[in-house]
Amino acid sequence: MTTTLDVFRAEVAQWMHEHLRGEFEPLRGAGGVGDEHYDPALGKRWEQELARGGWVGIGWPEAHGGRGLPLLHQVVFHEEYVRVGGPGRIGHIGETLLAPTLIEFGSAEQQQRFLPGIRNGTQYWAQGYSEPNAGSDLANVQTRARRVGDEWAIDGQKVWTSWAKESDWIFVLARCEPGSQRHQGLVLLLVPLAQPGVTIRPIRQMTGVPEFNEVFFDDARTEASLHLGAPGAGWRVAMALLGFERGVSTLGQQAQFEREMQILLAVARANGAAGDALLRERLSHSALTLRAIRFNALRVLAGTEGAREALIAKYAWSNWRRDFGVLAADVLGAAADRIDDDPAAQTLRRIWLASRADTIYAGANEIQLNLIAERALGMPR
Known part of the structure; x- marks a missing residue:
């Protein structure tokens, strides 16, 4: 039985297949500004292409230039976008962090001045x-x-x-x-x-x-x-903005992690690392942990759980990805220290290096554990 979500998923996939080609083909699968092969100028033109297709601000209220799509549709978009090979979004900070904050806290003049540029992909x-x-x-x-x-x-x-x-x-x-x-x-x-x-x-x-x-x-x-x-009263606004950062776009992040997992599994099969019992166990554990992180994100977004589940999210995914980077290096073996033109190996080497910072930025592990202890478990400062 075909549902409206199935139809929407097919719509996203078809549009991506039709538009992520030609001029934009070099962006397919690119991680974003942190990717050495990413062209920011081309990334901005891609943002404008997405805007013309109606894919920027899909969850914003229609009164503010969005499409007002419900949560499940937003989840489907983010997941399908990554699955088809959509690149990292150079407009992410404006669209998913500032725009919702403008909608909640901004004056009418501020909203009219800044939201259209974010929506159209012309202001970053x-x-x-x-x-x-x-x-x-x-x-x-x-x-x-x-x-x-x-x-x-x-x-x-x-x-x-x-x-x-x-x-x-x-x-x-x-x-x-x-x-x-x-x-x-x-x-x-x-x-x-x-x-x-x-x-x-x-x-x-x-x-x-x-x-x-x-x-x-x-x-x-x-x-x-x-x-x-x-x-x-800027602290209240700043914290609300960080709350939007933990929103539905995290499903897109996890879809990107899943794509990286598939790259790692393909490399492990190709170079024989999957035949090593210990590496195979680590790969299985990593894949299952990523699935658990996804389920936690879904229950938080569904609003059926409380602050405890939301507070563990950053600690969980950042530690997972740090360990995933080490696993990627171990699967590559000697190739982890080599420079070559293999796209998969280049991706895994970049993850190995970049993931070292995941447990530091956006709240270091120690800060996250304090938040969990104080706010989720009610422990004293």
């Missing part, structure tokens, strides 16, 4: 949260913002800023009340990057690609009205 955003002394401990931010006439003036530094070099705007968590500490006195500002007060320095990773950047603000300016939520 970076996330200005982490600082040298405020990474996992985000409440320690020291970047300052002060009112100067009809503008905000910003001084400070952000680091590990994904895709800043390719972005037009950045949302910046800054301290706007002198003498305030921790979660108090913060503001979330929308700041243009193309101005004299902003300096962007790419950070080259061990993979050879500068996916991340340092961003310096030296009397950088933005309009007085470009704050989300009330000045001083």
Whole structure:
């Protein structure tokens, strides 16, 4: 029996097969800006192609330019997008993080100004949260913002800023009340990057690609009205934005992990590693753990479970992928240390190197365990 979801899945697959070709064929299966073969300019043209097809903002309310599709349709889109070979999304931060935050906290003028550019794939955003002394401990931010006439003036530094070099705007968590500490006195500002007060320095990773950047603000300016939520209440807005980061797009992330798993299994069969009993056991355990992570994400999205299930998600997937990177290197054997033109081996080597950071960014393991202990288990600080 064919369901409406089956029809929708076929629609996504057909559109992808028809459009992820020709000019866009080099993007097939590409991981995104962190992939050494990824062309950001082509990635932006792909975002605009997706927008023309109606695939950007599919879960946004129709009143804000979206399609208002229900949750299950969004899950199907993200999974089918990856299954067909859709590349990493350079518009991800704008579409899945900032846009829902604008819809919840932004003024009508802010929504009308910024949502169309995100929806059309013509405006790109970076996330200005982490600082040298405020990474996992985000409440320690020291970047300052002060009112100067009809503008905000910003001084400070952000680091590990994904895709800043390719972005037009950045949302910046800054301290706007002198003498305030921790979660108090913060503001979330929308700041243009193309101005004299902003300096962007790419950070080259061990993979050879500068996916991340340092961003310096030296009397950088933005309009007085470009704050989300009330000045001083920025922590609440910043945490709501991180909540959207844990949303339905995580299913797309897990679909990408599943694609990587299939690549690893194919390599293990081809080079004989699957014949090793210990490696075969590790491969089976990795595949089963990934399935459990997916089921946990589905029950969280379904709203049938509470905060405990949501709080374990980042800790679970980041540790899984770190271990998956080690497993990939062991399956490759001597080829893990070699440079060659084998696409599968290149993918697995990149995972091995890049996955070392998974348990650090977006909340280090130690921070995640504290959150689980305090918020899920009710243990004292």
